[in-house]
Amino acid sequence: MTVIGVFALQGNVREHLAMLAEVGVEGRAVRRPSELAEVDAMVLPGGESTTMDKLARAFDLFEPLQKRIADGMPAFGTCAGMIMLANEITGGTADQETLGGLDVTVRRNAFGRQVDSFEADLEFAAFDTPYHAVFIRAPWVERVGRDVEVLSTVRSGPAAGRIVAVRHDRLLATSFHPEMTGDARLHGYFAELVRGL
Numbered sequence: 001m002t003v004i005g006v007f008a009l010q011g012n013v014r015e016h017l018a019m020l021a022e023v024g025v026e027g028r029a030v031r032r033p034s035e036l037a038e039v040d041a042m043v044l045p046g047g048e049s050t051t052m053d054k055l056a057r058a059f060d061l062f063e064p065l066q067k068r069i070a071d072g073m074p075a076f077g078t079c080a081g082m083i084m085l086a087n088e089i090t091g092g093t094a095d096q097e098t099l100g101g102l103d104v105t106v107r108r109n110a111f112g113r114q115v116d117s118f119e120a121d122l123e124f125a126a127f128d129t130p131y132h133a134v135f136i137r138a139p140w141v142e143r144v145g146r147d148v149e150v151l152s153t154v155r156s157g158p159a160a161g162r163i164v165a166v167r168h169d170r171l172l173a174t175s176f177h178p179e180m181t182g183d184a185r186l187h188g189y190f191a192e193l194v195r196g197l
């Protein structure tokens with residue numbers, strides 16, 4: 001039975017667990033290395049990436065997480081979670097570190113201060129109908145490596161063309177919060193990826 005952990009030191013943990021339940025996967029909150037050792041994959045939620053970085057280190061989760069990801073554990077990073085997975089970030093604080101693994105450069109708070117949050121309908125090749133996405137002080141992807149697949153971009157407005165969902169092998173990342181709108185299709189997509197291994 002597949003078990004997907006949710007990084008539970010910060011962020012919308014309950015909402016992600018509810019989405020995983022909806023797509024028929026056992027979800028489990030992960031706060032300790034011993035809990036990480038028991039899951040097949042991880043969701044890294046939104047929140048504040050600088051705080052997540054510090055908390056992960058304070059709870060001795062940073063290195064075990066980094067190692068599991070480097071060893072091929074699937075991970076789904078959303079918003080701050082996307083930042084945590086990125087190999088490279090811009091707009092970070094001087095001492096901010098990421099777990100890495102996802103060959104992209106991500107710009108933090110990219111959509112500008114005046115647009116703290118917004119919603120947009122996105123197209124995904126894997127879905128028949130648009131996916132309604134909620135962005136909160138969101139990052140965007142500025143560079144993608146050769147093996148990274150762009151899953152979705154903003155369709156209109158000043159940020160048109162900006163990359164907001166990517167997949168790199170077993171790593172999936174979105175700029176937005178897929179746990180907030182009741183649409184479990186991205187969690188379903190991730191669960192399929194994990195089950196297919």
Ligand SMILES: NC(=O)CC[C@H](N)C(=O)O
Pocket residue numbers: 045046047048049050078079080081083108109136137138139
């Ligand atoms: N909603 C979010 O996760 C915001 C991300 C936050 N701006 C960061 O840089 O970590």
